[in-house]
Amino acid sequence: MFDEAKYVAVYGILMLGLIVELLIGIGRSPFGALSGAAILAIAALQAVFIFLVFMHGRYGARPVAVFAVISLVTVVPLFIALLYSVVMPHHGSLP
């Protein structure tokens, strides 16, 4: 039963995350401007938990984790540039 207990515990954590997300999402006032960031941080933690469940320590975590980090890092520059190109002042049309 150990595996089932472990997975139910993870499921419980995911559900708890969902409840906290909903609470923040519906009543934003305690977190103010940080509520969006808090919700996304919880989502990110939930995703990490799901990822860990399916790695479940059988593969030798390192190569898969390295691959996962590289995958995430690959799209990070795009996010930075996309956001930067919106919020920073434009240089205007060049000749």
Place this chain on the structure above:
Amino acid sequence: MVDWHPLKRWLFTTNHKDVGVLYLVTSLYFFVAAGILALTFRTQLAVPSNTFLQPDEYNQAVTTHGLLMLLWVLTPLGAAFANYFVPIQIGARDMAFPRLNALSYWVYLASGLLALSSFFAGGGTADWGWTTYAPLNTVEFSPAVGGSMMGLALMLLMASSIVSTVNFLVTIFRLRAPGMSLMKLPLFTWGWIFTSLLMLWAFPAFVSALSLLVADRAFGTVFFTSTQGGPLLWDHMFWFFGHPEVYVLLLPGFAITGDLISTFSRRPLYAKKLIIPCLAIASILSFTVWAHHMFMTGISQSLLEAFNITTELISIPFAIIVLAYILTLRGGSIRFTTPMLFAVGSLGLFIIGGITGVFNSSVALDTAFRGTFWVVGHFHYTIVGGGLTGLFGGLYYWFPKITGRMYNERLGKIHFAFYIVGFNLLYFPMQLLYDMPRRIFTYDPGTGWGPINLLITIGAFTFGGSQLIMFANLLWSSRRGPTADRDPWGAYSLEWGVPSPPPEFNFPEGVPVISATGVTYRPVSMANGGHKEAHEAESYEAESHEEHWSHWPIVVAAGAGIALWGVLMGLPALLFGTVVLAAAFTGWGRETLRGRFAEPIEAVGEKWPFERLENLPLGMWIFIFGEIAFFGTLFGAYAFLRMNSPLTDFVWPRPGEVHNISLGGFNTILLLTSGLTMVFALTFARRGSYVGLQGSLVATFSLGAFFMVNKALEWKELFAGGFTFGTSTASSIYYVLTGVHGAHVVAGLVALIYLMVKAVKAHSTTQASGAVEVFGIYWGMVDAVWIFLFPLLYLL
């Protein structure tokens, strides 16, 4: 090689060498088609005020030439050699997933035929340039249905490439022969590893961009017609794919050039241990340079400077590799065979392309050169010079191995002479046309561009005509050429140790074992150190390729091609294609269940760093990493639209204003619970509990189906409330994100049906546990994506 009826062999083969030949022939066919298009628009530009082509015909010819050459010629030509030689170079008998390999090829062909058929779709094909810039790519400026068809063809091609990428990475990391450490791999295989990684992370980004484009064109979403999205969003998404794509085109030919220089200088490659990290650094940096294509778009000055620096940085690893190639030549005993001439020619042309590229990395100089023929000259020197020329060197180099016959050396050298003269006559004068816009179909005599353009067109015909010499030489030699030895070049990699052409499972003498003293061949049981069971060793010896043919890859590709054609051309074709596709997938699954198709037995060899992962789970993980790039880019688009909305006076709907938070939350509970039942399924499978396994799978299926029903009802309700595809960017991104996620859920439900059948037919639940585990990884990804979608769409 295999004594089959030729039609059966070429239509149903799954052997990596046959698939390689199919890729080779098809990519050369597209090369001819794209080349003819180039000659038509070069004829148009030969003299001022020419009327050989109408403006729209010119635009279509240029667009299709660019797309075909880049995506249906250069990448697949590299894939042809990779298919044929990577498994042999690593000491394997075939690819890790041979049937999937055949599927990649047939989907590639279907996508190419779909692209070419777009010419006849009424109104012509795409005419927006190969970069598909917004707003030219929108229905307002390119209303022809052929444009949408080209978009779908590109998506199909990307799917084929991503599947192929997964296959290659698993093959290279898991099927290496005993003693074949990663550092012993030839440079071409290394080049293909980095090419595959680039494709894995760049191509899904293009699929994301195309999803938005096709949604705009076919369903009326407003990504590229709105002020929140518009041209800048397309530019970012396209070039995030587009610049790594440059290295996808370059690296295979560039790596072949290194191997050829080493072979024909009779010296090991100088500083190979430095070249490989340089390839890695260049690959990583290639994801950080894309905005140098956007210096004129008006984005922040500090962003331009950052991309200016990264672009200059990327020239450093390539400069090191070029120096290593030159130092390999220095002091070598050089033989100027045709492949070597192409290798040295490629190196010289690439240096010119690289130097002109450094000019473009400067914001100031790029401002002057952007959009002129200078840029056209630069990227042809890089991609055609560095990429295609190296690949042609590879074609001559490996021709004796593929056909078992030598080509005519004299004709090869004549081809090279016309090739190099034609090339420089064609592209060097373009560097002098730094004041001529590249996107005009004609020009006034008073501009003074006429004589140079005439010279360029003469170069184009010389360059194009030179290829006829190659085709004639290779066609004639493949039937009448003198018989080739195993190793006509004195080369060192494993393919030269097997007969020409190689037998069906490559190594007739046994498993190659690589050591410091060279290569020896041992029977499989010995090569495995005695650990493999005796009967398995016998199977290895007795295995026949006859067991591995499959007719489903071609049927799947045909179904997909017809269905996509039908999306734009009419319901009957769409329905027919869908039925064919469904039947093909059913047949594919039944074939697997019956054990009709088995993967080739491979000897136990080098698997670092994935010793503890089986082939299928590793393949699924690699696929998931591609999915991260796909959804990551879509999330990036969401962030861009959202951040841009206050700057463009668009009010993004507040949480709860449009979407029902309770329903979204309930759907999240459904999906997360299905994740729990899925891991239970795996636990029960491993434990041998049939009832537990089937119960968990049924629960997972039911929860997933319930999720989809809720989603459909939610869509219906939103539509009824006037929140449609084209209402706003908020509605557009909502439907695309939930649509592509829903498509993943549906694909998962289909796979679950397969798993339930497999559990029934398997002799034991542990037999099914491998498939359950692989599906569980996929389902976890579907859960993880929704984990982000729910807050982004409902709570923020």
